[in-house]
Amino acid sequence: MNLPRAKDADICLLLEGTFPFVSGGVSSWVNQIIRGFPEYRFACCFVGSKSGDYGDMKYDLPDNVVHLETHFLHDPAPAMGGRPPRGGAAVFKKLERFHALVRKGAVSDERNRLFEELVSQLGDDGALSEQAFLHGRGSWEMIAEHYRRYSRDPSFVDYFWTVRIMHAPIWRLRRIADNLLPARVYHSISTGYAGFLGAMLKRRTGRPLLLSEHGIYTKERKIDLFQSEWVSDNRGLVERNNTEMAYFREKWINFFQELGRECYQASDRIVALYEANRQRQIQDGAPPERTCSIPNGINLPAMEAVRAARSESIPRVACLIGRVVPIKDIKTFLRAMRTLANRLPDAEGWIAGPEDEDPEYAAECHALIHSLGLEKHVRFLGFQKISELLPQVGVVVLSSISEALPLVLLEGFAAGVPAVSTDVGSCRQLIEGFEEEDRQLGKAGDVVRIASPEALGNAVADLLADSERWRAASQAGIRRVERYYTQDGMFAAYRSLYRSLLTEKSATSATREGEG
Numbered sequence: 001m002n003l004p005r006a007k008d009a010d011i012c013l014l015l016e017g018t019f020p021f022v023s024g025g026v027s028s029w030v031n032q033i034i035r036g037f038p039e040y041r042f043a044c045c046f047v048g049s050k051s052g053d054y055g056d057m058k059y060d061l062p063d064n065v066v067h068l069e070t071h072f073l074h075d076p077a078p079a080m081g082g083r084p085p086r087g088g089a090a091v092f093k094k095l096e097r098f099h100a101l102v103r104k105g106a107v108s109d110e111r112n113r114l115f116e117e118l119v120s121q122l123g124d125d126g127a128l129s130e131q132a133f134l135h136g137r138g139s140w141e142m143i144a145e146h147y148r149r150y151s152r153d154p155s156f157v158d159y160f161w162t163v164r165i166m167h168a169p170i171w172r173l174r175r176i177a178d179n180l181l182p183a184r185v186y187h188s189i190s191t192g193y194a195g196f197l198g199a200m201l202k203r204r205t206g207r208p209l210l211l212s213e214h215g216i217y218t219k220e221r222k223i224d225l226f227q228s229e230w231v232s233d234n235r236g237l238v239e240r241n242n243t244e245m246a247y248f249r250e251k252w253i254n255f256f257q258e259l260g261r262e263c264y265q266a267s268d269r270i271v272a273l274y275e276a277n278r279q280r281q282i283q284d285g286a287p288p289e290r291t292c293s294i295p296n297g298i299n300l301p302a303m304e305a306v307r308a309a310r311s312e313s314i315p316r317v318a319c320l321i322g323r324v325v326p327i328k329d330i331k332t333f334l335r336a337m338r339t340l341a342n343r344l345p346d347a348e349g350w351i352a353g354p355e356d357e358d359p360e361y362a363a364e365c366h367a368l369i370h371s372l373g374l375e376k377h378v379r380f381l382g383f384q385k386i387s388e389l390l391p392q393v394g395v396v397v398l399s400s401i402s403e404a405l406p407l408v409l410l411e412g413f414a415a416g417v418p419a420v421s422t423d424v425g426s427c428r429q430l431i432e433g434f435e436e437e438d439r440q441l442g443k444a445g446d447v448v449r450i451a452s453p454e455a456l457g458n459a460v461a462d463l464l465a466d467s468e469r470w471r472a473a474s475q476a477g478i479r480r481v482e483r484y485y486t487q488d489g490m491f492a493a494y495r496s497l498y499r500s501l502l503t504e505k506s507a508t509s510a511t512r513e514g515e516g
Contacts, residue, residue: 339457
């Protein structure tokens, strides 16, 4: 694969597990942003898990993407030569102090200073090199002491390997930061590993860092960790306290929370999609004065053409547009289809999205269709073009257990399709309105509890069976998108941010040159 390469860029996007190798959702937004600013030269730094987890690119790169590089944090690491450095007592003392501040959960100037000093020592020649972490005596003694002091799990072996596996990507991120092309602004599309890379780049280069969070990364990782089976809990039945989270699960959650907090502290501007998430960012350590909300926006002229392609009849089709993964709770959608089919025997349920991200879960969903007797009612369509799909849909359905501000709902509204969604993220705000003026536009569908298939199925049936109510919901969705969620509005907000950050850097550089 020949990837575009450049010596520098205006804006470098830091992308974890998304564009251009994963379709839909955040990736669609990244593609939209790049194409919306042809005046800027973009670089894309993709950070993924293992190279085998991703196939070919799902998007054609826009012409203004001048550079793309890929990094896989959990691929086998190259062999390291040499002996681990001796000594390093002073840096491990700083590391111990940093951990003490992290456990307190508070942000301070001392903590930020220590972070910057420690990051500077992560290089191959530094006192906190990967060799020192993996094989140094100071690292061993610190891990052993922390196990004795803090671990609630009886297995030291599992504790030891959890700490190593958890921290190993940090040195890969440091190498990426050391070798990444210079950019005038770094723009991370999440916290997590990409956001931590952004924090490293900010500390190392002094260039502005912009953070845009669609969902709250730490919240989504927490959901993943609660569902995961690979996190061990070695306590016996007598030792377990049902009110207490398994220690290693808690440790992973805390780790991702700290990655996020360091990104918040390093970022010059922090963007949420809606107010509730902005407040969550502040709660998790984001400086309030650096935060703002910019909702997703829809290309209205393009969606008006999609809306014009609809017939006057209301298709009895409920469509879930999204990846076939547990966080989308496809199984609840399928069980809801059983309720819908019982009430409207001619109704169909479509699932439009890739199945390759979690093949085992996808297989379970196919098996559930057979056990529910839904073979004639449910279709898996794979990835579809929205412009061709939406004119055939009666209701867009979201059964997710976590969302932010879903583009699929906005696209559906712009195409004249009402929605039924679980009460996650901003979905209630999108469907019912946010403030009074917004609510006056009417309800663009219905909202139900998470994991409530009967309520979900009945809500869809109520809309499809009542043409007057359906048309009112359709018009409410159209009005809401046109007033509050336009692509032009989103681009204007980001243009202001980009210009501000680029100007701030230019002014700083000019001042330094003048002083020199």
